[in-house]
Amino acid sequence: MNPGCKKYIPFQPQKIVGRTWPDKVITKAPVWCSVDLRDGNQALVDPMNMEEKLEYFHTLLDIGIKEIEIGFPSASETDYEICRELIEGGHIPDDVTIQVLVQAREHLIKKTFEAIRGAKHVILHFYNSTSTLQRKVVFHMDTDGITKIATDAADLIYEMAQPLIQEGMDLRFEYSPESFMGTEMDYAVEICQAVLERLHATPENKVILNLPTTVENCMPNQFADMLEYFCKKIPSRDSAIISLHPHNDRGCGVATAEMGLLAGAERVEATLFGNGERTGNVDIVTLAMNMYTQGIDPKLDFSNINKIREMYERCTKMPVGDRQPYVGKLVFTAFSGSHQDAINKGTQYMKESNSDYWEIPYLPIDPADVGREYEPVIRINSQSGKGGAAYIMEHNFGFDLPKAMHPDFGAVVQKETDAVGKEISPERIFELFQQEYIEAKEPYKLLKHAFAENIDSEGHSHVAFWGTLQHTDTIFKVSGEGNGPIDAFFNAIKDEKMSHFTFLDYSSHAITDGSDSQGVAYILLQDQRTGQKYWGVGLSHNINLAPLRAILSAINRSKRS
Numbered sequence: 001m002n003p004g005c006k007k008y009i010p011f012q013p014q015k016i017v018g019r020t021w022p023d024k025v026i027t028k029a030p031v032w033c034s035v036d037l038r039d040g041n042q043a044l045v046d047p048m049n050m051e052e053k054l055e056y057f058h059t060l061l062d063i064g065i066k067e068i069e070i071g072f073p074s075a076s077e078t079d080y081e082i083c084r085e086l087i088e089g090g091h092i093p094d095d096v097t098i099q100v101l102v103q104a105r106e107h108l109i110k111k112t113f114e115a116i117r118g119a120k121h122v123i124l125h126f127y128n129s130t131s132t133l134q135r136k137v138v139f140h141m142d143t144d145g146i147t148k149i150a151t152d153a154a155d156l157i158y159e160m161a162q163p164l165i166q167e168g169m170d171l172r173f174e175y176s177p178e179s180f181m182g183t184e185m186d187y188a189v190e191i192c193q194a195v196l197e198r199l200h201a202t203p204e205n206k207v208i209l210n211l212p213t214t215v216e217n218c219m220p221n222q223f224a225d226m227l228e229y230f231c232k233k234i235p236s237r238d239s240a241i242i243s244l245h246p247h248n249d250r251g252c253g254v255a256t257a258e259m260g261l262l263a264g265a266e267r268v269e270a271t272l273f274g275n276g277e278r279t280g281n282v283d284i285v286t287l288a289m290n291m292y293t294q295g296i297d298p299k300l301d302f303s304n305i306n307k308i309r310e311m312y313e314r315c316t317k318m319p320v321g322d323r324q325p326y327v328g329k330l331v332f333t334a335f336s337g338s339h340q341d342a343i344n345k346g347t348q349y350m351k352e353s354n355s356d357y358w359e360i361p362y363l364p365i366d367p368a369d370v371g372r373e374y375e376p377v378i379r380i381n382s383q384s385g386k387g388g389a390a391y392i393m394e395h396n397f398g399f400d401l402p403k404a405m406h407p408d409f410g411a412v413v414q415k416e417t418d419a420v421g422k423e424i425s426p427e428r429i430f431e432l433f434q435q436e437y438i439e440a441k442e443p444y445k446l447l448k449h450a451f452a453e454n455i456d457s458e459g460h461s462h463v464a465f466w467g468t469l470q471h472t473d474t475i476f477k478v479s480g481e482g483n484g485p486i487d488a489f490f491n492a493i494k495d496e497k498m499s500h501f502t503f504l505d506y507s508s509h510a511i512t513d514g515s516d517s518q519g520v521a522y523i524l525l526q527d528q529r530t531g532q533k534y535w536g537v538g539l540s541h542n543i544n545l546a547p548l549r550a551i552l553s554a555i556n557r558s559k560r561s
C-alpha cells in the first residue's frame with residue numbers, strides 16, 4: 001500500500017465521440033520550430049552567452065530549421081542584445097523566420113516590438129496561462145479575467161504590428177494558451193477563438209495556435225483526443241495553424257507529438273535532444289528520425305549527428321545520454337550474442353541480396369544515415385556470442401572467417417571475457433586471434449620452401465613441393481607431389497608423424513590494407529586418432545604460402561591442446 005498517491009488528482013479525459021485520429025498515419029513532415037534558444041535556454045543552469053547562442057543558431061540553420069524561437073527579448077538585456085545581433089549582424093537567411101516570446105503584458109510587448117525592428121520575417125509569440133490550477137493559484141481570476149489578459153494583449157499586438165507590416169515586415173502571430181492540458185477544452189476553444197478574432201485571423205493570414213503540453217499530465221492518446229476535440233470545435237479552424245509544444249514530464253513527449261500530428265496538428269515546437277524545462281521539451285531529432293525510418297522525409301538534416309551533439313554539449317554544458325535515440329554513444333552497439341549474430345547475418349544478407357531496403361535486425365536505422373560508423377556496432381563482453389567476434393574480425397580487420405570456424409574462435413573470446421569480467425576491445429580480439437592461430441608456430445615451423453608446377457597435355461596441374469621444416473630443435477627436409485600446392489605440401493608432411501591428420505575444409509581470401517595486400521587461408525584438419533578437429537590460419541604475401549602456414553597452424557594447435 002502506498003497511500004501517498006492519493007494526493008494527486010487524476011487527469012480527466014475529454015469525452016469525444018467518433019474519434020478519427022487512431023486510423024490516421026503521418027505522411028509528411030510538420031512545420032518545425034526550434035525552441036532551443038528560448039525554452040531550452042531558459043532551463044539551463046548557465047544560460048547561453050552571445051557567442052554560444054550564435055553558434056547554436058547557425059547549427060539550427062544547417063539542420064534546415066526554418067522557424068527559430070530566438071529568445072524572450074523583453075526578459076533581459078542579454079536576450080534583447082542577442083535578438084538585435086541576429087537581426088543587425090545579418091545572421092538570418094531570407095527563408096528563415098525568427099520567433100520571439102512574450103507574456104501577455106503591455107510593457108513587455110512594447111519592448112518586444114522594439115527588439116524586432118528591422119527583421120524580415122518574424123513570429124510574435126504571446127502567451128498566458130489558462131488552466132484551472134493557474135487561474136486559481138497564480139492569477140486569482142475567473143475565465144473572463146484570463147480571456148481579457150489574452151484579448152487585451154492581442155489588441156495591442158495587432159495595433160502595434162500594423163505599421164511594421166506596412167513597412168514590409170512579414171510579421172505573423174502566435175498565441176499559446178499556456179498549460180492548455182490543464183484547461184477545460186471548451187474554455188480553451190473559447191479563448192483561442194477570441195484571440196483569433198482580435199488578431200483578424202483569416203485563411204490567408206493564419207495565426208499559429210500553439211497548444212502546449214506545458215506540463216505533461218496525461219497519456220498521449222488522451223492528449224490526441226483533446227486535440228481532435230479542440231480542432232473540431234474551434235469555429236475559425238481554417239484561420240489557424242495548430243502547433244504542438246510537448247514537454248516530457250511523463251516521458252511521452254515524442255508519442256504526444258506523434259499522436260498530436262494524427263489528431264490535426266501541423267507544426268511542432270521542439271528542441272535538439274529534448275533540452276528544456278524539467279524533463280525537457282520534445283526531442284526534434286527523435287521525431288524527425290522516427291519519420292525518416294518510416295520512409296518520410298523529415299526535411300531536416302541530421303547526417304552528421306556527432307557534430308551537432310558536440311556543439312550541443314559545449315553550448316548547453318549538458319551531456320547527451322548514452323542511450324538517447326539516434327545519437328547516444330551506445331545506440332548502434334550490440335552486446336548480446338543473439339543480437340550480434342542477427343546483425344552479422346543481416347549485414348551479410350544486405351550484401352548478398354542487394355536489397356534496396358534496410359533489413360538488419362536490431363538496427364532500426366543505418367548508422368551511416370546519421371554519420372555514425374559500423375565499427376562500434378558490436379562490442380564484446382561475456383554476454384556476446386561467436387557471431388560478434390566474427391563480425392569484429394570482418395568489419396574491423398577484414399578477416400572473413402568461415403562460418404564453421406565461428407564457434408572455435410568464439411570459444412577463445414568467451415574464455416577471455418569470462419576471465420577479465422568486462423568488455424574487451426576489438427584490438428584485444430585481434431590479438432587473441434593472432435596468438436591463437438597465426439602465431440601457432442611451435443613445434444612445427446616451415447623454414448624454406450619451393451614449388452614447381454607442370455600442366456599436362458589435358459590441362460591438369462601437377463605440383464611438386466620441397467621444403468625445410470623445423471620440429472623443436474630438429475631440422476629436416478620434406479618433399480611431395482599433388483594436384484595443387486596444398487595437396488603437394490600435405491603429401492610431403494604426411495610421413496613426418498602427421499599422417500593421422502585428414503584435410504576437411506579450406507578457404508582463403510585477400511586482405512587489403514592501404515597498398516599492402518596479403519592472403520589469408522583457413523584450414524580445418526581432423527586428427528583421426530581422436531576425432532578432434534583443429535582450425536589453422538596462415539597469413540602471407542605469397543598466395544601459395546598462406547595455406548601451408550594454415551596447415552602447420554592447425555597441427556601446432558593440436559599439439560598445444
Ligand SMILES: CC(=O)SCCNC(=O)CCNC(=O)[C@H](O)C(C)(C)COP(=O)(O)OP(=O)(O)OC[C@H]1O[C@@H](n2cnc3c(N)ncnc32)[C@H](O)[C@@H]1OP(=O)(O)O
Pocket residue numbers: 039042072074075076102103104105108127128129138139149178214277
Ligand atoms: C511555460 C513557459 O516556459 S513560459 C516562458 C517562461 N519563461 C520565462 O519566464 C523566462 C523569462 N522571464 C523573465 O525574465 C521574467 O518572468 C519577466 C522579465 C518576463 C517578467 O518578470 P516579472 O514581471 O518580474 O515576474 P513574473 O514573470 O513572475 O511575472 C509575475 C506577474 O506577471 C503575471 N504573468 C505571468 N505570466 C503572464 C503572462 N503570460 N501573461 C500575463 N501576465 C503574466 C503574473 O500573474 C504576475 O502577476 P502579479 O505581479 O500581478 O502577481
Ligand SMILES: CC(C)C(=O)C(=O)O
Pocket residue numbers: 039101127176178179210212213214215245247
Ligand atoms: C510559452 C509556452 C509555449 C511554453 O513554453 C509552454 O507552455 O511550455
